[in-house]
Amino acid sequence: MSQTLVMRPERLFPASAPERAIAQRLFKLVENLPIISPHGHTDPQWFAQNANFANPTELLIQPDHYVYRMLYSQGHSLEVLGIPRADGSAAEVDPREVWRLFAENFYLFRGTPSAYWLNYVFNQVFGLECRLSAATADHYYDTINAALATDGFKPRALFERYNIEVLATTESPLDTLEHHQTILDSGWGGRVITAFRPDPVLDPAYEGFRQNLQQLSEITGLDCFNYAQYLEALRQRRSFFARMGATSTDHGHPTARTEDLSPVQAEQLFGRVTTGSPSEQDAELFRAHMLVQMAAMSLEDGLVMQIHPGAYRNHNAQIFGRYGRDKGADIPMSTDYVDALKPLLDRFGNESKLSIILFTLDETVYSRELAPLVGHYPTLKLGPSWWFHDSPEGMLRIRRATHEVAGFYNMAGFNDDTRAFLSIPARHDMARRMDCVHLAELVASHRLEEDEAAELAVDLAYNLAKAAYKL
């Protein structure tokens, strides 16, 4: 007895009739706007090679830590799910069996954004009309598998079907961007750009930091163990990334700390962090110093700076040891911005030409620190609800906590930040709906006129991201 899967037109909208009607009118204005996806983690190889995706499990479960962390939390091991280990190996698992396990446990996702995104993909992308459960597992597997083998489900076809105007991936300075080059050379019209994420060569605590500098030396022909040449190498890679389409950098430090060291101090610190094993204090200080250096370079080359701090990465030591990074065990921490950003803002905060987008995993700073900061400093913009907060409740929380102090026009619109390519329209659909819910709330209580809300809906869905990321 399988149950119907329906994506109702009024989904996510409030039940109350006057608010729902407003939300629906606003949503009509943004529903079909092209997707601007200025920050994410899809694989450029997909668009370069345009090969068919393998099977439902490899596409939807194994790369998505949102999905398998929930199964893991309920006692299903990563082995059983066939998650690749740090050494590249993986347990031999039958993808259909993994899918069945997922299907049996799909009830665990009730009320989560993952369920929303997945159901959207199942229904809107694959045309499935019954709910996923043990009973329908094989039907799902076969239907999706069959679709994936067709041309219409190749990456570029989906990109076009999804009406994506621009999609940014995220690469390390050590990346050759060969896939982006292939895309550019291919003559395909899809705009897939990169973003410059230098954590592996800025963070002395990053796995393989010294090898990374070695590799950076090789790529640039500079001696990246010499501080001046190291800075020059970063400048060169930023310039290369910009030529390949990048309009932004991204920085995922544990904290938002910034420091503006003197050249002499900086050089000494650089010496300490590149030889031997640096202390935690030195590593933190170097990351802090380099954020200010990155801002200085952004002022030169115009790349928009994204600061994504506050995750305790790889919190689960056993999982990290066996499976490596990004396995659903990053946990947010209390994060300060007001003290942390002071050195950066003292130097560059009043530069209208520099653009810095702030993100957080610590929702307590929305109203306390971020809204007042972006509501004052010309350089600062507020990014959307991030990661664990990229959900209906999370989206309402950030809007309600910030719009009154930050103003809507100090916001950077939405970005989906996803590894799960198929879910991109689902995520933008959710974000656009929730913005309409929020605006409808304001209109219904006469805090906005509906014509103002109509403009804001379009700005939040499209214009603000395009402007903030210079796209």
Next chain:
Amino acid sequence: MSQTLVMRPERLFPASAPERAIAQRLFKLVENLPIISPHGHTDPQWFAQNANFANPTELLIQPDHYVYRMLYSQGHSLEVLGIPRADGSAAEVDPREVWRLFAENFYLFRGTPSAYWLNYVFNQVFGLECRLSAATADHYYDTINAALATDGFKPRALFERYNIEVLATTESPLDTLEHHQTILDSGWGGRVITAFRPDPVLDPAYEGFRQNLQQLSEITGLDCFNYAQYLEALRQRRSFFARMGATSTDHGHPTARTEDLSPVQAEQLFGRVTTGSPSEQDAELFRAHMLVQMAAMSLEDGLVMQIHPGAYRNHNAQIFGRYGRDKGADIPMSTDYVDALKPLLDRFGNESKLSIILFTLDETVYSRELAPLVGHYPTLKLGPSWWFHDSPEGMLRIRRATHEVAGFYNMAGFNDDTRAFLSIPARHDMARRMDCVHLAELVASHRLEEDEAAELAVDLAYNLAKAAYKL
């Protein structure tokens, strides 16, 4: 002119018609389920002796710090209210006069959960149909007093009338559990179990810590000033508690800090904290170390571990000096979990057989730390909104802040945590209603199907607590 007291069938439900209707349908499914009360502070002696309660003041005011702290905050002294002092004495007060003072000031409780619980008890348990005020104080006193003298209002009768399937009390390892033994021996069918709360012998800053160890030595015949025997004594007492029905332990440390010291370090630290007066740092370190030891023992004996950190106990020095612990002057503090629990989780976080339920008084960690932690680690479950947050708004806040990331199935259902026996059904009634309000919100905005919500309502009201506490 006394006003009517009515507990409306639709109380606590949203005003909006579509949501209200859904909430009502869901509530019908859970309204009459038996009560699982796996954590609380009722007195087992009540059920052992089954004596009549004395009078309204002694039953409803003097033991309930929720109630008298509000009167105290408005300038009514604990003397006047007849609250017992630390030395066991109490001012001679006329219980009827105290009741009158309470009645005159009952308006102070407007909008508080105490008002809800008390009105429920007045109306549903004692059949009172006018509101409590100066005008009705004597009528209330006489009505309740008369009822309390009858058999129907004896503890066991109320336990049965309340449809309590299981009720856990909380005892120290120094407790002989004689009342629980009496209950077991009595042949009465009510399931009243204990829970193991070792703070008095784990926390070097606890009043009388050394005497407590002395007493533990006497009870167990072991030398509890020897570290190995101390651990063995704890093991024995846990085992005794488990035989007496306990399925859980409870830990009310000031912080959630854990440490996994080596045996040598631990033994040295134990030496320091059991001789002379330990430093604050040593006391904290020892509590932290012992939490990991308790987890190790839980993995052996299967007791579910509850961690209840974050209260600044006895904040009011004058009140503590004169009246002792638990007088309404415990104040929550900012509490970290992500760093604090790391040593414990490094060692045991991936053990599916170990079950740890986390509570907090710091709501900022709901979405930032707790939901991500319980949404990843197999050992962890999220406890309900606790203490100051055990209220309609508090319940909605924890659900809205966590369900999307934690998932509902990483939650431990509800527990009432009360000293006020009479209010138990009122508290479960409130919790069940608020869960239905939350679920109705999700259904009305098409984030859940109603059949999913129906299952979740029953799980949240009954199954999850039963499973989490192994009842």
Next chain:
Amino acid sequence: MSQTLVMRPERLFPASAPERAIAQRLFKLVENLPIISPHGHTDPQWFAQNANFANPTELLIQPDHYVYRMLYSQGHSLEVLGIPRADGSAAEVDPREVWRLFAENFYLFRGTPSAYWLNYVFNQVFGLECRLSAATADHYYDTINAALATDGFKPRALFERYNIEVLATTESPLDTLEHHQTILDSGWGGRVITAFRPDPVLDPAYEGFRQNLQQLSEITGLDCFNYAQYLEALRQRRSFFARMGATSTDHGHPTARTEDLSPVQAEQLFGRVTTGSPSEQDAELFRAHMLVQMAAMSLEDGLVMQIHPGAYRNHNAQIFGRYGRDKGADIPMSTDYVDALKPLLDRFGNESKLSIILFTLDETVYSRELAPLVGHYPTLKLGPSWWFHDSPEGMLRIRRATHEVAGFYNMAGFNDDTRAFLSIPARHDMARRMDCVHLAELVASHRLEEDEAAELAVDLAYNLAKAAYKL
């Protein structure tokens, strides 16, 4: 094509019909109550001299950092806006041109409380019936300008029209209160009182601290570099302020820290902070000590104590250097109360005769620390949502987060805290409406009876502030 500006009677009320109806009924009870404004920053000179205000720009933009910080955040310099510099000079700007810039950018304020306040003033005070935009900029400027030249828009006339029962300004102990004296001498019936804000002579980090003590010595004839005479000088100034109508003191320290030093320690510390440049630690310790001294004096002279901690003042170093204090660059910080207030509460927390009103910019402490503290200590009351949180969402957040634990009767009602005199009724209108929204929520879900809510609405709008500030 200018659009209509309407202040709808049902503005800010919920869209849902049953809640809206309740909110409207409650609001009718409070809409026309006199305004109690016990804390604010209007200029007493206005009421002393009763001169006409100059022009719309000088009245509504240049003194209001809420307004110009938003323009600044979008790249409009303070120079262009004609904001006065720290040295008293200002760029020569045409006020009409500044007004036009403001009008063009008025869309930036969409959804902010500033837009609400301004639209209220435009419509209700100046009778404007089209929205402010580039197209209507001149019409606005001319209309407002014309009105300002009339007698009906002089400060005292507006005070009367606004139905203000009492208005407190805020002055330093160094102020001669000459304007208040002029008002008292004038025979005008308006009650404009002062409040004692001693930060400039209590905070060793305040600009010109030593000169301030020098000036205090001159005013009092005491040697304020001698600790005992310094305390005596403060006592004298408090007494003078009280004679001039003050009923309260106000303390805007960076943190809520308090310390109760011994006289010897205090005298030594005083020596250190008044000679040479004190360390940050000493400055903090001295502020902390002086808060307890202020409480001691309040117990003597009956002045209500307001504690307003948690702002990182003058965060933007360049703006501070050029323009000085209060230029929209104060950013809230994470603020602790539970540890910070302990020394003060240990000494005075149980004094029913001492009244301390707590404010915060850190909303995380609403439910975690402030509601439990004010719900226990007889000395403490909870102030309204402050500054960045003085907005529809902010007001709902504080009420929902605190009323259940604090109780309504441990709250201090509303205060507008404004420099923008014209906006005072707009702010009280917003606060009264939002309190009715909150109460309607409780009534609609049967958490309050409507007759209880009716009493509470009047208490929150009028009685509680009057009582808390002893007015």
